[in-house]
Amino acid sequence: MSALPCNTEAESVESVAPMSFIRICAIFGNGDILAGEKLLRAIANRLLHARAKHPVFAEGVYQGLSRITSEHDELVRAVEHETPERQQDEVLDVLATSVRFANKEYAFSS
Numbered sequence: 001m002s003a004l005p006c007n008t009e010a011e012s013v014e015s016v017a018p019m020s021f022i023r024i025c026a027i028f029g030n031g032d033i034l035a036g037e038k039l040l041r042a043i044a045n046r047l048l049h050a051r052a053k054h055p056v057f058a059e060g061v062y063q064g065l066s067r068i069t070s071e072h073d074e075l076v077r078a079v080e081h082e083t084p085e086r087q088q089d090e091v092l093d094v095l096a097t098s099v100r101f102a103n104k105e106y107a108f109s110s
Contacts, residue, residue: 046096057097057105064106068097 022033029036051057058064075090100106 042092043095043099046092047099050093050096050100057100059106061106064097064101068094068101071097 019027025033025036025040027036028039058067071090071093075087075094078087078090
């Protein structure tokens with residue numbers, strides 16, 4: 001059994017408490033630990049690929065935002081015209097660029 005009930009109350013950023021990896025997987029999998037782990041691994045693999053292909057994410061916050069917007073536009077095109085597999089591929093690109101933005105990788109560019 002891989003389902004774990006998730007607390008639906010959002011926590012504020014200021015009150016983020018330590019969580020187990022299993023709990024994180026359950027949250028990402030909407031209660032399904034294995035689905036959450038699969039998603040986290042897919043995002044991590046996409047981040048590895050993106051960082052290898054584009055070591056410099058962006059040169060500033062606005063260029064970082066532009067990267068997310070570009071990936072979002074590709075996702076929209078995939079949803080409108082392409083297969084569910086291609087849509088999943090594009091959503092992982094949106095997530096990877098968003099994680100890089102959240103990590104402020106634009107700030108590390110020179």
